[in-house]
Amino acid sequence: MRALLVVNPVATTTSVRTREVLTHALASDLKLEVAATEHRGHARELARRAAEDESVDIVIALGGDGTANEVVNGLLHHGPDPERLPRLAVLPGGSTNVFARALGLPNDAVEATGALLDALHTGSERTIGLGLASGTPGSRDAEVPGRWFTFCAGLGFDAGVIGRVERQRARGKRSTHALYVRQGLRAFARHPHGERGPITLLRPGHDPVEELVLSIVCNTAPWTFFGNRPVYAAPRASFDTALDVMAISKLSSPGLTRYVTQLLMSSPERGPQGKHVVSLHDETEFTLQSQVPLPFQLDGDHLGVRTSVTFTGVRRALRVIV
Structure with missing residues (x-):
């Protein structure tokens, strides 16, 4: 072989x-x-x-x-x-x-x-589903080549934190969980608290979900790990389904504390909850668009800024030995 x-x-x-x-x-x-x-x-x-x-x-x-x-x-x-x-x-x-x-x-x-x-x-092997992020036709990012991702993508706040971490790593800092926490707090300190978010989520056949501050797309669970602790932003996400979304429409100081606590205490049965939390499961196609360019990441890799990204969940995309 x-x-x-x-x-x-x-x-x-x-x-x-x-x-x-x-x-x-x-x-x-x-x-x-x-x-x-x-x-x-x-x-x-x-x-x-x-x-x-x-x-x-x-x-x-x-x-x-x-x-x-x-x-x-x-x-x-x-x-x-x-x-x-x-x-x-x-x-x-x-x-x-x-x-x-x-x-x-x-x-x-x-x-x-x-x-x-x-x-x-x-x-022993399995065939897993993957996510595909592409430029949206008619948008300023229409010509951006499509890119596959294995576990997550993000437009907005979380991608901005990853971008800050990558800049610190380029200066010689070691990638640690403490570095992510520090950069997350610094990004939040500069975030315009209480203002309406610039992100809109569009799905065929559904009303738009508007004024989102943060949007995370998951292809599987957990979303990430904090040391040895798995963190579940979208607990029902799976390699066997399409894509899940967890988005937040308001990010205040009390809200940040609540959501961080919920993420650290999350489980395969329960993720972030609340009136400002949007959770979608097993979505085959949708678009995240923003009124202003926002940081964008795939699988923890900062890819610059985007104003619109179309996501497709592709079931049974690739065989993996496990």
């Missing part, structure tokens, strides 16, 4: 020695080719070539959620075709590894490699 291992050499939680151990273990069971990424977007290029090479059976992403996202987008460059495309495997090497953990993998790269080898021996 031929496999391509796409390695992010600067992944947060794997050392050179660890990567060598994982590579040796995988090579004992697979005809393995190893490719280290050299720049942003390289993992996508490598996975696209593998998808176009009919002799590659598996593409393994070793890195964080950004690496996994790039590999997924490379595999789906020509669109979803689960029966034809190589299967995907993910080994966690980032600071949070939401996608790998949502698939049920251990958060340790060595343990996850053992689980992957066991899954290969038993033929």
Whole structure:
């Protein structure tokens, strides 16, 4: 069985020695080719070539959620075709590894490699749904290329926090949960409290949902992890359904405290609640549009600002070894 291992050499939680151990273990069971990424977007290029090479059976992403996202987008460059495309495997090497953990993998790269080898021996795999974010026809972002995401997207406040974190990382700061908390508080301090939100949610056949401040799109649950604690913004989201949305129409100081508490105490049965919370489940297509350009993120990767994004939930998009 031929496999391509796409390695992010600067992944947060794997050392050179660890990567060598994982590579040796995988090579004992697979005809393995190893490719280290050299720049942003390289993992996508490598996975696209593998998808176009009919002799590659598996593409393994070793890195964080950004690496996994790039590999997924490379595999789906020509669109979803689960029966034809190589299967995907993910080994966690980032600071949070939401996608790998949502698939049920251990958060340790060595343990996850053992689980992957066991899954290969038993033929354990599943076909998962994914989200696709595209430019909205007729909007200023109409020509923005579509991009797949594995677990979440966001337009507004949460994407702004991610953008602030990425700027701090570019200055040499380490990606930690404390860094996210600090940047979240600083972003909130600059947020115009009590004002109407600029985001409108549009769905075919439904009335618009207007004046939203924050919008989170989930393809699975949990939405993220705070250390070892799973955080559920949309508890019913699943790789087996389309997309879920959790949005907030007002973000005051008391409201922020309430929602943060609810998120930290969330569970597979209960997420954020309240009169300013909008929750939608299993939505196949909808659009988030804003009166002003807002920060946008996919799978924890800040992608600049957008005024309109159309989301599509695609069931059974890709086979994954688990």
